[in-house]
Amino acid sequence: MSLNHTPNAERVHIGIFGKRNAGKSSLINAITGQDLAVVSEVSGTTTDPVYKAMEILPLGPVLLIDTPGLDDTGKLGELRVHKSWQILNKTDIALLVIDERQGISPEDEAILNRIAKKQIPCIIVMNKHDLMPENQKVSLPENIGFPAIEVSASTGYHIPELRELLTSVYHVPEEKFRIVGDLLSPSDFAVLVVPIDKAAPKGRLILPQQQTIRDILEADATAIVCKEYELRETLENLGKKPKIVITDSQVFAKVSADTPKDILLTSFSILMARYKGNLETLVKGVSILDQLKDGDRVLISEGCTHHRQCDDIGSVKIPRWVRNYTGVEPEFSYSSGTEFPEDLSSYRMIIHCGGCTLNEREMKYRIACSEDAGVPITNYGIAIACMQGILRRSLEPFPSISAYLENHKDL
Amino acid sequence: MSLNHTPNAERVHIGIFGKRNAGKSSLINAITGQDLAVVSEVSGTTTDPVYKAMEILPLGPVLLIDTPGLDDTGKLGELRVHKSWQILNKTDIALLVIDERQGISPEDEAILNRIAKKQIPCIIVMNKHDLMPENQKVSLPENIGFPAIEVSASTGYHIPELRELLTSVYHVPEEKFRIVGDLLSPSDFAVLVVPIDKAAPKGRLILPQQQTIRDILEADATAIVCKEYELRETLENLGKKPKIVITDSQVFAKVSADTPKDILLTSFSILMARYKGNLETLVKGVSILDQLKDGDRVLISEGCTHHRQCDDIGSVKIPRWVRNYTGVEPEFSYSSGTEFPEDLSSYRMIIHCGGCTLNEREMKYRIACSEDAGVPITNYGIAIACMQGILRRSLEPFPSISAYLENHKDL
Ligand SMILES: Nc1nc2c(ncn2[C@@H]2O[C@H](COP(=O)(O)OP(=O)(O)OP(=O)(O)O)[C@@H](O)[C@H]2O)c(=O)[nH]1
Numbered sequence A, B: 001m002s003l004n005h006t007p008n009a010e011r012v013h014i015g016i017f018g019k020r021n022a023g024k025s026s027l028i029n030a031i032t033g034q035d036l037a038v039v040s041e042v043s044g045t046t047t048d049p050v051y052k053a054m055e056i057l058p059l060g061p062v063l064l065i066d067t068p069g070l071d072d073t074g075k076l077g078e079l080r081v082h083k084s085w086q087i088l089n090k091t092d093i094a095l096l097v098i099d100e101r102q103g104i105s106p107e108d109e110a111i112l113n114r115i116a117k118k119q120i121p122c123i124i125v126m127n128k129h130d131l132m133p134e135n136q137k138v139s140l141p142e143n144i145g146f147p148a149i150e151v152s153a154s155t156g157y158h159i160p161e162l163r164e165l166l167t168s169v170y171h172v173p174e175e176k177f178r179i180v181g182d183l184l185s186p187s188d189f190a191v192l193v194v195p196i197d198k199a200a201p202k203g204r205l206i207l208p209q210q211q212t213i214r215d216i217l218e219a220d221a222t223a224i225v226c227k228e229y230e231l232r233e234t235l236e237n238l239g240k241k242p243k244i245v246i247t248d249s250q251v252f253a254k255v256s257a258d259t260p261k262d263i264l265l266t267s268f269s270i271l272m273a274r275y276k277g278n279l280e281t282l283v284k285g286v287s288i289l290d291q292l293k294d295g296d297r298v299l300i301s302e303g304c305t306h307h308r309q310c311d312d313i314g315s316v317k318i319p320r321w322v323r324n325y326t327g328v329e330p331e332f333s334y335s336s337g338t339e340f341p342e343d344l345s346s347y348r349m350i351i352h353c354g355g356c357t358l359n360e361r362e363m364k365y366r367i368a369c370s371e372d373a374g375v376p377i378t379n380y381g382i383a384i385a386c387m388q389g390i391l392r393r394s395l396e397p398f399p400s401i402s403a404y405l406e407n408h409k410d411l
C-alpha cells in the first residue's frame, strides 16, 4: 500500500494555529514545499479549517489542518475562532504561529493554556524572522513550557529544523488497551450473545463482535457465540463455567436473567468504550439521567446513517426508555452520520451510539467537544444498562471504575 | 441507497450479441433512451466489450454489455469473437441482435447453441424492421427455443415490448445454498478453528469466517471459535460432542489429527465452494493432480493482491506441496487481483484461491471460462485437503458428492 493511501484517521494530525496574517498558510506551503494553501496579505484569508494530507519526512504521513485566525472578530469571526479551538480536539501536534515582530498576544496565550491543559505537544513558531530588525529580540513569557523556533516561511529559514522538531515532540500513542483478553486466561471460555435480527448486516458480524472474537483468540481462549434464546442451553451444555458472558446491549435484560450470578457479565458496548479509553467518561455521563428535568434538551447522536438498527434504537427505544426511567419529558434532538452539532452548549446531556462506524479519532473528538462544552456524554449501551438496572453488574469486571460507582449507589 | 449505487455485481447482466453492423450499439441506445453507445455504419465499431450500468424499467438495475461483432475476421477479429463468447459466462440475459433483412447466419446459430447449452435466457432481436420490404417475412429456424421480436432501434418500434420481454424471460436466481446451517439442528455445537497469524487482518475476522458464524446462529446453533492449538482442550471441555469441526485449510493436518473420527470435519474453503455452487467442479478439478507431468503448466490464481497470507500460500506453499505430492516438476504461472488470463488453453490445470475478495459472479465467470477451455480448476483448500490425504474425510458431510469420490478411490 502506498503512503498516499494512508487513511486520514491514521495520519498524525498537525493543527496550525495563530492570529490572522501570522503566516499559517504560508508555513504549510513552506513545510510541504508545495503551494497548497491560499496565502494573501488580507487578514482572514483562511475562514474554514482546511485539511491537507501530506508526507512530511522524517515524520511520515500527516494531516495538516490550516485554521482561521484566532483574533477574528464579529459574530462570524467568533464562530471561526470557536472552530479553531475545536480543532484542538483532533490535534496530535499543535503549531502556534506568531509574527515574530509582534510577539505573543493574549489570544495566543489563551490557546497555549488550552493546549497545555489538553497535554498536546506544541511548538511555538516565530515566523517572518526575515523581517526582524538585526538587533531586535522577542521575549517569550517565562515557563511557557513549549519549544520555540524562529523561522521564515518566505525564505525557508529554519524550515528543515522545524520538520525535525515536529518529529521529536511527537509521542507515538501508547499501545492500545485490550478489549477483553486481559480478563482471560488461556483455555478460558468467553460466551458472546449476538442477536440476529433483520437489521444486522446480512451474512456478517459487526466490527465490535469481530474484534472481540479476535481478542479472545489472541488470549488463547475460546469464543462461544450464540443467540440470546440459545444462551441458557449453551451454558448448560458447556463442560465448564465460562469466565465471562458478553452481550449485545439490546438483549441485556434477558441475558442478565439467564446468566448465573457467579459468571461475569458485560456488553460489547462497555468493552469497546473501555478499549477506546472512554469508559470512565461515559459512565460518569450516564449519571446525569437521574437529574433530567422536563424540557431538558437531550441530543441523541449516531455515527451511521443507513443502519436501520441504530436508527430504531436512537429514535424510538432510547427516548421511550429515558421517559420511563426518569419519569420526565425531555426534548430529544437527533444527529447522525458525520454531522455533529458545532455548538453543544444548549444540551443537558448527549447519548451517543457505540460509534462502531466512526473512527476512534472522531469518537474521541466528539467526547472531547462534549467535555469542553461541559455537557455529559454517555453511549447507548451504558445508558441501556443503567436504565435496566444492570450497569453495576456489567461493570463488575472492571474494578478500576468501581470506586466511582461506590459514590453513585443509585446507578 | 439510490439505485445508482447498486454494485455492478448485483445488477442483472444483459449481454448484447450479434454480427457486425446488426445494430447492437443502436439497440442499447434505444432501450435506454440515451446515446450511450457509439454507433456507426462502419462494421466493427465496437471492438471491446463495453459495460453500461443502467436502470431499465420494469426490470431494475442492469449492466448492459455491448460486444464486438460475432463475424469479425483476422487474428484480432478472432480474439474479439472469443471475448464476446467469454462474456456469455457473465450474462444473465442474452440478446442476439440480427439484421432482419439478412436473417440468421451460421455465427448466430453457433452462439445460440452455446447460449442454450449454458441455459441462459435469450431473446432474438430482429432489428432494422423499418428497412424490411412490406411483404417480406424472415423465417427463423424451427424449434429455436427462444422468443423472437421484430424491432427498429432507429424508429423505436417494439422497444417497449422488448423491455417487457426482458423482464419476463429473466429468472431471479434461486435462493442461495446454506453455508453449514443445513447440517445443524438447533442447539448443536459447531467448532471453528481460526489460526491467528500476523497475516490475518488486524482485529478482524475474514468474511468466510463471519459468514459461517452468522449461518450457524441463523440455524439456532452455537459457534465455538478457537485457535488450532486450543482445539484439543476446547473439545475436552465441551459438555457435549460438537456436530462438526470447521477449520482453516492451512492447519488441516493438525486439526484432522486432533478431531475424533466420530466428529464431522471440513474446511471453510469447502463450505464456501459448496455455498457458491462450485464444490463438484472444484473437486473434479483436483483429480487432475494425479496426472500432472513434468513441464505441465499450472496456473495459480489469486483474487486479492495485497493479502500477504494468500501470497505466501500461492507462491511458496502450494508449489512445494504440489511437487512433493506429485513427484513431478510442473511449470507454475501466477495471476492475481482482477487479472485473469484471456487464453487458458495452454494450462493443464488451475488452482485458484478461495476467492473471498472476488464477488461471486467473477468467481463463477472464471470457473465457467476454465470449463469452456477444458482446463480443470480447483481451489487452495480443496487442493490442500487432497494433498494432505484428508479430502475424503472433509467431504463426508456432503453425501451428494460421495458418489463421485467412489469412482476416484485415489483422492
Ligand atoms: N516576509 C515574510 N512574509 C510572510 C512570511 N510568512 C507569511 N508572510 C506574508 O504574510 C501574509 C499573510 O500570510 P498567510 O500565510 O496568508 O497568513 P495566515 O496566517 O494564513 O492568514 P489568515 O488565513 O488570514 O489567518 C502574506 O502576505 C504572506 O506572504 C514570512 O516568513 N516572511
Ligand SMILES: Nc1nc2c(ncn2[C@@H]2O[C@H](COP(=O)(O)OP(=O)(O)OP(=O)(O)O)[C@@H](O)[C@H]2O)c(=O)[nH]1
Pocket: B018, B019, B020, B021, B022, B023, B024, B025, B026, B027, B038, B039, B040, B041, B042, B043, B044, B045, B046, B047, B067, B068, B069, B127, B128, B129, B130, B131, B151, B152, B153, B154, B155
Ligand atoms: N434503418 C435502421 N438502421 C439501423 C437500425 N439499427 C442500427 N442501424 C444502423 O446500422 C448501423 C450499425 O449500427 P451499430 O449500432 O453501430 O451496429 P453494431 O452492431 O453495434 O456494429 P459493430 O459495433 O460494428 O459490431 C448504423 O449506421 C446504424 O444507424 C435500425 O433499426 N434501422
Ligand SMILES: [Mg+2]
Pocket: A024, A025, A026, A038, A039, A045, A046, A066
Ligand atoms: Mg491562512
Ligand SMILES: [Mg+2]
Pocket: B024, B025, B026, B038, B039, B045, B046, B066
Ligand atoms: Mg457496436
